[in-house]
Amino acid sequence: LPATFLSFSSHQPRGSSHCSVASAAYAAEPRLGEGAVVSKKTPSRSPCRTMAKVDDKNDLCRMNQAKFEPSIWGDFFLSYCNPLAYSDNQRSMEERAEYLKKEVAKLIVNSRTDSLPEKLHLIDVLERLCVDHLFEEEINAVMDEISDADVSDCELHTVALWFYLLLKHRHRVSPDVFLKFRDEDGIFEAEDARDLLSLYNAAHLTTHGEGILDEAISFTKRQLRSLMPKVVEGSLAHDINSALEIPLPRRVRIYEAKYFMSTYEKGASVNEMIMELAKLSYNIMQIHHQQELKIITRWWKDLQLETRLSFARDRVVECYFWIAGVYFEPCYSRGRIILTKVLAIVSILDDIYDVYGSPEECEQFTKCIESLSFPSFRRFASALEVFKKIN
Incomplete structure (x- = not known):
């Protein structure tokens, strides 16, 4: 999924848009000093008018339409059936996950008697495994409890993780908690790679005017880059390299969770019960997502866009x-389907304006959409029929 997501994020090359074609036609006209004669009474033609004239003569716009590659998915999700999605398998998975959910909930409640670092570690693990949505009440109760914790005697890693988690849960925390980790000259005193990484990730939750966090980002980035050749632990080296590329708060959680599962499972502090729940939850969510893709693909095929x-x-x-990268939880199923359809329709509109219609046609098309009236418009008849069906 991540590779496909990244390939979608970077736009594929498009054909020349009408504005660029018009600009080229406009630039091809004689310039001042090259034999051109410009009359003060006759205004120079705008790029759009030049484009319209060229379009009327030789249909240059149609020749510059982009040729997009066909979808690599085709009808895959219409026929694909996850082996785990059979009724007996899925039911047993859901029953086991429900049992583990109750046990982990007890673990979170009982963690109130643990030390602050242990509480923070537990919540951080649950969130990075993307199972925190199963324990919102329990986690919020713990976060409310530790929001007033005294961190004056804690190490940098603990303070940074405490700061990071509280901000994620919309608690107000002053960045002044990091002042004690600076010397008299205002330079941070930190050399441990784990401490630096935690501070680096936490500092990226900065808001405008928090200079100490901006300084922390610059300092930790410089230090982490210098420490990279010296870090021998595989998972820590990967975490540092990933953070320098994309800080943890800015990553897509559901895609990051799969890697964290493999790392957490091999760690010395792994909780087997949490690990099993994370795997079951991930597989159950994957089944839901595949079923939603089947619904969306069928809707898309029914529009007959390949011919229209x-x-x-x-x-x-x-x-x-x-959309799944933003709202991956099963409870947002309807929202994912609706927003995916909206994005797909916006993509069609984008192609109509960018690579299909001339400026004059796009202007008429815009008026049709704004007035919500669909007259007999031969050039966009197919597109209008599609939008009628969507409405």
């Missing part, structure tokens, strides 16, 4: 990946 709007991109699955 052959110029448009077929990227509905990639649109779904985009």
Whole structure:
């Protein structure tokens, strides 16, 4: 999924848009000093007018339509059936997950008697495994309890993780808690790779005007880069390299969770019960996502865009990946389907304006959409029929 998501994020090359074609036609006209004669009474033609004239003569716009690659998915999700999705398998998985959910909930409640570092580690693990949505009440209760904790005697890693988690849960925390880790000259005193990494990730939750966090980002980034050749632990080296590329708060959680599972499972502090729940939850969510993709693909095929709007991109699955990266929890199923459809329709509109219609046609098309009236418009008849069906 991540590779496909990234390929969707970077736009594929498009054909020349009408504005660029018009600009080229406009630039081809004689310039001042090259034999051109410009009359003060006759205004120079705008790029759009030049484009319209060229379009009327030789249909240059149609020749510059983009040729998008067909979807790599095709009808895959219409026929694919996950082996785990059979009724007996899925039911047993859900029953086991429900049992583990109750046990982990007890573990979170009982953690109130643990030390602050242990509480923070537990919540951080649950969130990075993407199972925290199963324990919102329990986690919020713990976060409310530790929001007033005294961290004056804690090490940098603990303070940074405490700061990071509280901000994620919308608690107000002053960045002044990091002042004690600076010397008299205002330079941070930290050399341990884990401490630096925790501070680096926490500092990226900075808001405008928090200079100490901006300084922390610059300092930790410089230190982590210098420490990279010296770090021998595989998982820590990977975490540092990943953070320098994309800080933890800015990553797509559901895609990051799969890697963290493999790392956490090999660690000395692994909790087997949490690990099993994370795997079951991930597989159950995957089944839900595949079923949603089946619904979306069927809807997309029913629109018959391959024949009606052959110029448009077929990227509905990639649109779904985009939304699933934001709202991956099963409870947001309806929202994922609706937002994916919205993105797919916006993609069609984008292609109509960018690679299909001339400026004059796009202007008329815009008026049709704004007035919510669909007159007999031959050039966009297929597109209008599609939007009628969607409405």
